Amino acid sequence: xxxxxxxDAIGEIDESKIKExxxxxxxxxxxxxxSLFIKAPVAACLILCLLVGMxxxxxxxxxxxxxxxxFEDGSxxxxxxxxxxxxxxxxxxxTERTEDNIGTISxxxxxxxxxxxxxxxxxxxxxxxVIGYKTMQNDxxxxxxxxxxxxxxxxxxxxxxxxxxxxMLNEGADEGFVLACEEGQDxxxxxxxxxxxxxxxxxxKIVIYKSNSHDNKITMTFVYDNVLYQFGxxxxxxxxxxSVIEQMK
Amino acid sequence: xxxxxxxxxxxxxxxxxxxxxxxxxGRYCYSIAFNILSNTEDAEESxxxxxxxxxxxxxxxxxxxxxxFIGKVTRFVSLKKWREKRTQKRGGGNIDLAYEExxxxxxxxxxxxxxxxxxxxxxxxxxxxxxLPEYEQKIFVCRYWYFDSISTISVHFGFSESKVKSMLHRxxxxxxxxxxxxxxxxxx
Numbered sequence: 001x002x003x004x005x006x007x008d009a010i011g012e013i014d015e016s017k018i019k020e021x022x023x024x025x026x027x028x029x030x031x032x033x034x035s036l037f038i039k040a041p042v043a044a045c046l047i048l049c050l051l052v053g054m055x056x057x058x059x060x061x062x063x064x065x066x067x068x069x070x071f072e073d074g075s076x077x078x079x080x081x082x083x084x085x086x087x088x089x090x091x092x093x094x095t096e097r098t099e100d101n102i103g104t105i106s107x108x109x110x111x112x113x114x115x116x117x118x119x120x121x122x123x124x125x126x127x128x129x130v131i132g133y134k135t136m137q138n139d140x141x142x143x144x145x146x147x148x149x150x151x152x153x154x155x156x157x158x159x160x161x162x163x164x165x166x167x168m169l170n171e172g173a174d175e176g177f178v179l180a181c182e183e184g185q186d187x188x189x190x191x192x193x194x195x196x197x198x199x200x201x202x203x204x205k206i207v208i209y210k211s212n213s214h215d216n217k218i219t220m221t222f223v224y225d226n227v228l229y230q231f232g233x234x235x236x237x238x239x240x241x242x243s244v245i246e247q248m249k
Numbered sequence: 250x251x252x253x254x255x256x257x258x259x260x261x262x263x264x265x266x267x268x269x270x271x272x273x274x275g276r277y278c279y280s281i282a283f284n285i286l287s288n289t290e291d292a293e294e295s296x297x298x299x300x301x302x303x304x305x306x307x308x309x310x311x312x313x314x315x316x317x318f319i320g321k322v323t324r325f326v327s328l329k330k331w332r333e334k335r336t337q338k339r340g341g342g343n344i345d346l347a348y349e350e351x352x353x354x355x356x357x358x359x360x361x362x363x364x365x366x367x368x369x370x371x372x373x374x375x376x377x378x379x380x381l382p383e384y385e386q387k388i389f390v391c392r393y394w395y396f397d398s399i400s401t402i403s404v405h406f407g408f409s410e411s412k413v414k415s416m417l418h419r420x421x422x423x424x425x426x427x428x429x430x431x432x433x434x435x436x437x
Binding site (some may be wrong): 179190214235 | 289315317321352355363367370378407
């Protein structure tokens with residue numbers, strides 16, 4: 001079939017193009033209209049609408065972001081509607097991903113809190129205190145988003161492990177980071193809702209789901225103090241995971 | 250675990266290489282396979298086959314970018330599986346639609362020059378993609394390399410679905426001209 005050959009050739013295009021088009025870093029940007037050629041009255045109305053929109057967007061950008069989880073049956077659960085941005089100090093280190101470097105710095109929990117100037121949930125029973133710290137920069141070079149990857153959060157055995165991914169947006173984060181956060185940290189498809197619980201100790205709504213790719217993995221995600229937390233538990237039960245989260249402070 | 254250490258595990262013939270690959274890129278590979286096969290079981294099987302292929306080809310191969318390498322293997326294995334089954338099953342999955350769209354690039358009275366190697370055609374495609382605006386290039390790759398749905402692309406890039414469709418349509422039209430110019434497709 002002649003299309004097969006074209007499809008196979010597309011499979012051989014440069015690896016950099018393949019990688020870039022699916023960059024794991026959420027660099028989603030809204031398209032901007034570059035030029036408009038329209039008559040004066042229509043233009044005036046559009047400018048007025050644009051001004052109103054800009055004011056509304058500026059307010060939205062300055063104060064709030066939201067995030068939700070989309071499931072395979074089309075349903076959606078909002079984790080938070082009006083989270084605010086964190087104030088990340090200008091002195092916080094910036095990381096950059098290159099071909100040879102994944103752009104992550106390893107720090108301890110207390111080092112991270114010192115860098116950020118605010119608290120991040122901690123668990124005394126964690127297996128390791130080494131956390132990956134990664135920043136993504138706005139167009140102007142300031143930090144837009146920070147991700148913390150606690151890979152060895154809890155390791156009971158080779159199979160039974162729990163990981164933690166933490167994300168936060170800085171004041172003035174580019175629109176792309178805000179939009180990417182709307183999808184949560186895990187934008188892959190095939191999610192099945194398991195449960196939604198409210199944890200009194202954290203006063204947080206926890207959305208619990210499984211994905212098609214891992215039968216033995218439970219994901220729990222919630223927003224606490226305007227920071228997005230996502231736990232991945234392999235071979236953990238729901239109650240075991242909740243018990244761990246409940247002890248975090 | 251960093252990719253270079255995972256690759257080292259393959260070279261050391263340590264089976265942990267596959268576990269680490271699965272932990273880091275399992276979801277990525279599954280999404281590629283599922284886009285092609287539209288079936289959970291087949292997609293999982295393809296991803297496992299891809300790990301086995303990776304195990305058999307590293308060494309001697311040492312991939313520069315592990316994610317793309319394992320992604321390419323998954324795409325190859327999944328396409329093979331889909332081709333074996335397509336005579337029995339044709340549906341409205343992402344890949345069926347993408348194939349239909351790509352047929353725009355090869356009109357009815359033409360065919361692809363069978364003498365050309367895939368790498369030679371890929372070179373023409375690379376040059377063509379390099380000339381496209383950044384978004385058009387990325388959207389093309391998402392649609393025809395990853396076989397992402399229009400709605401997924403629309404959400405990912407922040408464009409409306411109709412905008413994505415029209416961008417892809419324009420790109421395919423330009424690609425058809427380029428393939429004709431370069432002699433990749435020839436009139437029968």
